[in-house]
Amino acid sequence: MAxxxxxxxxxxxxxxxxxxxxxxxxWPMPFATACCGIELMATxxxxxxxxxxxxxxxxxxxxxxxxxxxxxxxxxKMLPVLQRIWLQMxxxxxxISMGACASTGGVFxxxxxxxxxxxxxxxxxxxxGCPPRPEQLIQAIIDLQxxxxxxxxxxxxxxxxxxxxxxxxxxxEAIGPLSLDAARNPVIQRELRFPRS
Amino acid sequence: xxxxxxxTADILETLVARFPGLETSAYRGQTRIVVGEPASLEVLxxxxxxxxxLLVDVTCVDYxxxxxxxxxxxxxxxxxxxxxxxxxxxxxxxxxPEPAVRSVVGVWRSADWLEREVWDMFGIRFVGHxxxxxxxxxxxxxxxxxxxDYPLQGRGERHNFPVLTREEG
Numbered sequence: 317m318a319x320x321x322x323x324x325x326x327x328x329x330x331x332x333x334x335x336x337x338x339x340x341x342x343w344p345m346p347f348a349t350a351c352c353g354i355e356l357m358a359t360x361x362x363x364x365x366x367x368x369x370x371x372x373x374x375x376x377x378x379x380x381x382x383x384x385x386x387x388x389x390x391x392x393k394m395l396p397v398l399q400r401i402w403l404q405m406x407x408x409x410x411x412i413s414m415g416a417c418a419s420t421g422g423v424f425x426x427x428x429x430x431x432x433x434x435x436x437x438x439x440x441x442x443x444x445g446c447p448p449r450p451e452q453l454i455q456a457i458i459d460l461q462x463x464x465x466x467x468x469x470x471x472x473x474x475x476x477x478x479x480x481x482x483x484x485x486x487x488x489e490a491i492g493p494l495s496l497d498a499a500r501n502p503v504i505q506r507e508l509r510f511p512r513s
Numbered sequence: 514x515x516x517x518x519x520x521t522a523d524i525l526e527t528l529v530a531r532f533p534g535l536e537t538s539a540y541r542g543q544t545r546i547v548v549g550e551p552a553s554l555e556v557l558x559x560x561x562x563x564x565x566x567l568l569v570d571v572t573c574v575d576y577x578x579x580x581x582x583x584x585x586x587x588x589x590x591x592x593x594x595x596x597x598x599x600x601x602x603x604x605x606x607x608x609x610p611e612p613a614v615r616s617v618v619g620v621w622r623s624a625d626w627l628e629r630e631v632w633d634m635f636g637i638r639f640v641g642h643x644x645x646x647x648x649x650x651x652x653x654x655x656x657x658x659x660x661x662d663y664p665l666q667g668r669g670e671r672h673n674f675p676v677l678t679r680e681e682g
Contacts, residue, residue, distance in 0.1 A: 392671055393651050399677055427658050427667025428650070430674075437677045475679040498655070498668040 335468035338382070338408060339461040340370040345381035345405065347398060350388025352415040352447040359450040371457050378404040383460070385453075389417035390430045402437050408472050410464070412456050413439045416446045521599050524563045532556055545602040553605045554615040557590060561620045565592040565601060568621035571628055573635045577661040584608040586637055590617070607637060616642040634659035 321327070344366075348356050359366050366372040375381050378401045390398055402411070413433055416422035419442045421431035433439060440463065441456045467474045498505070521544055528546070529535050532555070536547040548556045569591040576582035584606040592601045605614055616639035617624045628639040629648040636657035639645055647654065654670060656663055 392654075392674075393649075395674055399675070402677060403681075425666055427656075427663070427665065427671060430671055435672065435676065436674050438679050498670070501669070501673060 331469045332465075334470040335465045338468060339464040341373075342369075342371040342383040342410070342457065342460070343373045343375055343381045344371055344383045344385050345378050345401065346374050346376070346387065347384055347401065348387040349390060349394065350415075350417060350447075352387035352418070355447045355450055355453065356385060356387045356414065359453045364450040364454065366454070366457070369454065369457055369461070378402075379406065381405055382409045383457075384409065384411045385414055386411065386418040386433050387414040387447075389422065389424050390433055391428045392430065393428075395430050395433075395436060398433065399437060408468070408475070410440045410460055411438060412441045412443060412453075412460065414443045414453060414456070415448055416444065419444070422446060521601060524560070524601075527563070528556065528559060531559065543600070543602065545604060547604045547606070550605055550607050550614055553603075554617065554620075557592075557603060557617050558620050560592055560601065560603070564594045564596060565599075567593040567595050568617070568623050568627070569593050569600075571617075571624055571631055573631050573637060573659075575635060575659065575661045586612050586635060588614060588631070588637065611638065612636070613638040613640050615640050616645075618642055633657070636660065 346353065346356055348354075358364060360372055360374060371383065378384075382405065384402060384405060386398065402409075411433075413419045417424060417429070418433050419439075421429050423446075425431070430436065434442075441460050443452050443456045445452050525537055525544070525546075529537065532548075532552055534549070535556070538545050538547075546556070570589070571591075572589050574587045574589065576585055576587055586607045588605040588607065590603040590605070592603060593599070607614055612635075614637065616628055618628065618639075619641070625642075625644070626648055628642055629644075629646060631637055632639060632642075632645055633647040633649050634657060646652070650658065656668065656670070658667070
């Protein structure tokens with residue numbers, strides 16, 4: 317039986333509607349620790365104008381944000397803070413790893429710098445560059461919007477990605493609380509036996 | 514500028530008379546004193562009383578496998594006088610195992626964090642420091658990373674954190 321609809325009514329899926337709302341009002345959490353943060357500010361400012369993509373509402377409380385932009389290197393002492401802020405953000409939430417340092421540690425291959433935040437928190441988009449231009453960050457936000465529109469569900473089923481996340485972070489898996497003392501830490505011992513090139 | 518502060522040369526003469534065996538040298542207008550570890554606190558207290566009222570920095574050099582070095586760690590005390598604008602470098606050498614010197618927090622309060630940083634980075638114990646905790650590295654860290662025998666990329670401490678997954682977050 318054919319359904320007669322007035323011409324001002326559009327039929328869609330509820331998922332699509334939720335995604336459309338979410339992708340056009342991303343509220344970024346600026347986790348800016350280095351020079352990428354300057355480019356992040358430039359992206360939000362008048363010339364590049366992140367408001368064109370609905371993502372200009374930077375909030376400094378994680379409880380009001382749904383997009384974490386990690387801009388800059390993250391050191392050992394900062395990583396627990398990063399994880400805590402990530403946990404404080406409400407679902408649904410996404411993460412952009414901006415620049416070489418946040419994505420891989422960059423040139424800072426030293427004892428105190430975390431070699432890529434995706435080892436310890438889930439990341440949706442990586443932005444290459446040192447630091448990336450604002451256009452690159454905008455491209456990442458556009459790509460993230462596409463991803464949200466394409467994969468998102470109103471109940472957040474797309475975040476049940478345990479298998480995918482585990483594959484990315486093969487070096488450290490949860491073996492319970494670990495000691496920072498190298499001699500008593502199986503992960504460190506394994507790293508010493510098979511040093512990464 | 515007050516005129517009652519003695520010049521560095523006078524101080525050095527008095528110092529060498531009081532503490533025999535001090536090595537002093539000058540290079541390009543900079544004066545340096547090398548003090549043995551047992552007398553370091555006395556010499557530094559004397560210099561503070563003699564007008565060096567500002568402790569600019571306390572730092573350290575690790576001379577591991579350095580040509581001609583007899584002791585491993587060379588502490589550096591950079592002193593200055595705010596009245597006469599004179600500067601003086603004091604070196605104190607200590608050695609493994611368990612390198613230690615006496616703390617100068619009682620002489621200059623600014624030594625507090627400077628000595629904590631040297632303890633953190635080089636593992637030199639400052640005896641008598643009121644609160645000798647790590648300054649820069651995380652509290653659970655066990656190594657002293659600026660020692661020459663510590664690998665640049667660490668011993669894997671940077672990979673040692675819990676992993677947050679989508680389910681947990």
